[in-house]
Amino acid sequence: MTALNPDYVFVFILAAFLGLQLIKKVSPLLHSPLMSLTNAIAAVVIVGAIHITGEEGATPLAKTLGTIAVFCATVNLVSGFMITDRMLKMFKRKEG
Amino acid sequence: MDMFVPFAAIAASALFILSLMWMSHPSTARRGVRAGEAGMAIAIIGALIHHDIVSYDLIVLAMVAGAAVGIPMALLMPMTAIPQRTAISHAFGALAVGLIGAAEYYKHAQPQFAGTFVMGALMFEMILGFLTCTASVVAFAKLQGLLPSKAVVFPGQRIVNGAVALTGIAIAVMLTMDPTQTWLFPIFVAIALLFGVLLVIPIGGADMPTVIALLNSYAGLAASAMGFALGNKLLIVAGALDGASGFILALIMCKAMNRSFANVMFGGFGAVAAGAVSGKDDRVVRSASAEEAALQMENASTVVIIPGYGMAVSQAQHKVSELYQALTKKGVDVKFAIHPVAGRMPGHMNVLLAEANVPYEQLVELDDVNPDMPQTDVALIIGANDTINPAARDDPSSGIAGMPIIEADRARSVFVIKRSMSAGFAGVDNPIYFNANTQMLFGDAKEMVGAIAKELSGGGSGMGH
Structure with a gap:
């Protein structure tokens, strides 16, 4: 892994284009919940935080930084998903 | 167990994509949140069962602490x-x-x-x-x-x-x-x-x-x-x-x-804001009372409400919703015109109005509402300024020239709820306040809207149509 793996660029470009197309379709009504949803999804960096905290031979420094990172990412994803849902619950149609 | 790990990543990616796809419309958006949560759960499980992970105590501790902070943050x-x-x-x-x-x-x-x-x-x-x-x-x-x-x-x-x-x-x-x-x-x-x-x-x-x-x-x-x-x-x-x-x-x-x-x-x-506000002004401003505004709205067939950051600041959304209910009951067609930059984040006004139980079909975008403005009887501006400033359209020398606006000034009559005559964020002069068809309702947005709603529903004048 000393050089750039072209597979990653490939994945990034496809995901970015897909993202642009998907987001364009989101109704402006929902831009606030959209933002908190994508924010929660970006908290998937918790995967990297779990790895550096729990891997064999992790130094005390790595464990400390990793633990804080797991904490921050958890706050982000838990509150992000919950508040998105709270906002969406409020969007109602006209009755009757 | 490790066989599962790459598939976890694929499943989580797919679920995240579905999540955004379902986010496109209010009717499917909550399903989108579920998909996002499921993707996240799979990703976390995939990370935890990875063979590199040997100690779990700190991870679990941090996750519990994070949830303990995140849950109240989301609920309260x-x-x-x-x-x-x-x-x-x-x-x-x-x-x-x-x-x-x-x-x-x-x-x-x-x-x-x-x-x-x-x-x-x-x-x-x-x-x-x-x-x-x-x-x-x-x-x-x-x-x-x-x-x-x-x-x-x-x-x-x-x-x-x-x-x-x-x-x-x-x-x-x-x-x-x-x-x-x-x-x-x-x-x-x-x-x-x-x-x-x-x-x-x-x-x-x-x-x-x-x-x-x-x-x-x-x-x-x-x-x-x-x-x-x-x-x-x-x-x-x-x-x-x-x-x-x-x-x-x-x-x-x-x-x-x-x-x-x-x-x-x-x-x-x-x-620029500090310098641009001109000192003396001899243009005439007409002001009106809540009662007069209520009377005119009651007799209107279409009302467009244009909220801005001022509505959020004075937390007027519930009163605005009461006004909407009262007018709807009287058979007035009420729409809300939402400028993309109204408020402090994308979609800010929509969330506040949804919270106050305004049905989302009533919230319309700039491009959809402008063609209807000339046929609109009353435009009610609540705490918005630059987003309705006609100078952006008419005056090439204005600081906000070219900015797309909600053309409230084209409505038959315009009411503006505003605390005082100070300029907006951009510090740009707003000629709409001096138009002949504009009446100012000076006061706090929440109190003023509340007073109009009260006039309409209870203390109503009962005057003829």
């Missing part, structure tokens, strides 16, 4: 505080990214390091992570009122910012070439943190929607960069989706203000 947060919450949430996410990068850096800070590509990706990730963290904290402080929301501008600002950015990049390059220079690393982190602060202090309150969207994008790109460094495709996908989302929203915001990214980021726009 008032809807008016959504922009602040979003900003602080970006700060948390970006800090996590930065710290993971730092831990990875120290792991590789040895003569046989992981290679310049990995180091370069880590440095890029950390610059974005740390600067987004402090930038989001400053944005949070401005939105929460802990810092003045005005743009802070000083002479030579661009030169200072440029010098700081160049120094940061230079150190990043040095560390990429030779990671063993660990003494440089704290300086690098400090510069990235400082740059985040410098980036947001010159940005005024009304530009916050663009800034928040841009920070959202940075946080996503940082996650993607981490994916490149760690060789994790799930992070690349999730980060790219988030980055794309923030980017599109920021573009929409810029377009809605007829400004470029560069102008928002480096323009120091709010700074």
Whole structure:
């Protein structure tokens, strides 16, 4: 892994284009919940935080930084998903 | 067990994509949240069962603590505080990214390091992570009122910012070439943190929607960069989706203000406000009472309500909803015209009105409402200013010339609820207040709307139609 793996660029470009197309379709009504949803999804960096905290031979420094990172990412994803849902619950149609 | 790990990443990526797809419409959006949650759960399980993971105590502890903070934050947060919450949430996410990068850096800070590509990706990730963290904290402080929301501008600002950015990049390059220079690393982190602060202090309150969207994008790109460094495709996908989302929203915001990214980021726009307000004015302003406004709305067949940040500040959304109910009961067709940059984050007004039980079909966008404005009997402007300023359309020398506006002035009559005659965020003169068909309702938005609603529903005059 000393050089750039072209597979990653490939994945990034496809995901970015897909993202642009998907987001364009989101109704402006929902831009606030959209933002908190994508924010929660970006908290998937918790995967990297779990790895550096729990891997064999992790130094005390790595464990400390990793633990804080797991904490921050958890706050982000838990509150992000919950508040998105709270906002969406409020969007109602006209009755009757 | 390990067989599951790559499939977990694929499943999680697919669920994240579905999540955004379902987010397109209110009827499927909650399913989108479920998909996102499921994707996240699968990703976390995949990470936990990875054979590299040998100790779980700290991870579990941090996750429990994180949930203990995150759950009350989500449940107790008032809807008016959504922009602040979003900003602080970006700060948390970006800090996590930065710290993971730092831990990875120290792991590789040895003569046989992981290679310049990995180091370069880590440095890029950390610059974005740390600067987004402090930038989001400053944005949070401005939105929460802990810092003045005005743009802070000083002479030579661009030169200072440029010098700081160049120094940061230079150190990043040095560390990429030779990671063993660990003494440089704290300086690098400090510069990235400082740059985040410098980036947001010159940005005024009304530009916050663009800034928040841009920070959202940075946080996503940082996650993607981490994916490149760690060789994790799930992070690349999730980060790219988030980055794309923030980017599109920021573009929409810029377009809605007829400004470029560069102008928002480096323009120091709010700074003009102090000087531009003219001293004496002999133009006539007509003011009206809640009773007069109520009478006119009652006899209207169409009313368009145009909310702005002032509605959020005075928390008037529930009273606005009462007004909507009262008018609807009387057979008046009420629509809400939402400007993309109304409020302090994209979609801010929609969330507040939804909270107050206004059905979302009544919320219409700028392009859809403008053709109907000339046939509208009453336009009611609540705490909006620049987004309805006809000078943007008519006066090429105006500070906001070319900005798309809601053409409230074309309605048959216009009511403006405003606390006083001070200029808006942009400090630009607004001729709508002096038009012959405009009447000012001076007062707090919440009280004024409440008074009109009361006139309509209870204390009604009962006068004929």
